[in-house]
Amino acid sequence: MAFDFEQIKQTMVSAGKEVSEKAKEASSIAKLKLDIHTKEEFLTKQYAELGKAFYQAHKNEDVPERSFFATIAEAEEELDRLNNELMDLQGAVRCPKCGSKQSDDNVFCNQCGTNLNWKNPEYENFEEIIHGENVSEGNSQL
Numbered sequence: 001m002a003f004d005f006e007q008i009k010q011t012m013v014s015a016g017k018e019v020s021e022k023a024k025e026a027s028s029i030a031k032l033k034l035d036i037h038t039k040e041e042f043l044t045k046q047y048a049e050l051g052k053a054f055y056q057a058h059k060n061e062d063v064p065e066r067s068f069f070a071t072i073a074e075a076e077e078e079l080d081r082l083n084n085e086l087m088d089l090q091g092a093v094r095c096p097k098c099g100s101k102q103s104d105d106n107v108f109c110n111q112c113g114t115n116l117n118w119k120n121p122e123y124e125n126f127e128e129i130i131h132g133e134n135v136s137e138g139n140s141q142l
C-alpha cells in the first residue's frame, strides 16, 4: 500500500477540525449555561421584587395568595427580633422622641428622623432615657 500523504493530511485536518468544533461547542455550552444561570438569577430577583410589592400592597386584603402572607409576616417578625437582639448586643440606644431602638452609630432615628446627637439640648433627659430599662438589660447580656 502506498503511503498516501494527502489522505493522512486530510484526516489530520478533519480531525483537527472536529476537535476545534468540539471545543467551540464546549465553550458555547459553558457560555450558554452561564447566560441561563444569569438570566435565571435575574428572573428570581424580579419575582422577589414583584412578590414584595404585591405583599406590601395587599397584606391586609383577603387575596387568594393570602396563604403566603402568614409565613412572610412570621419571618419578618423573627427578623425584627433578631435585629433587635443584635442591636442590644451592639449597645443600642432609644430614640428620645419615638422611643424606638436605634443602633448607636445611627445619627438620625430611622423611624422618625430625630437627631440622635447626645448633646442635643432639646433632650435634657436623653441620658435617662438611654439608660432606661431595655438598654441596660441588653448590656447585661455582654
Ligand SMILES: [Zn+2]
Pocket (backbone or CB within 6 Å): 095, 096, 097, 098, 099, 100, 109, 110, 111, 112, 113, 114
Ligand atoms: Zn425616633
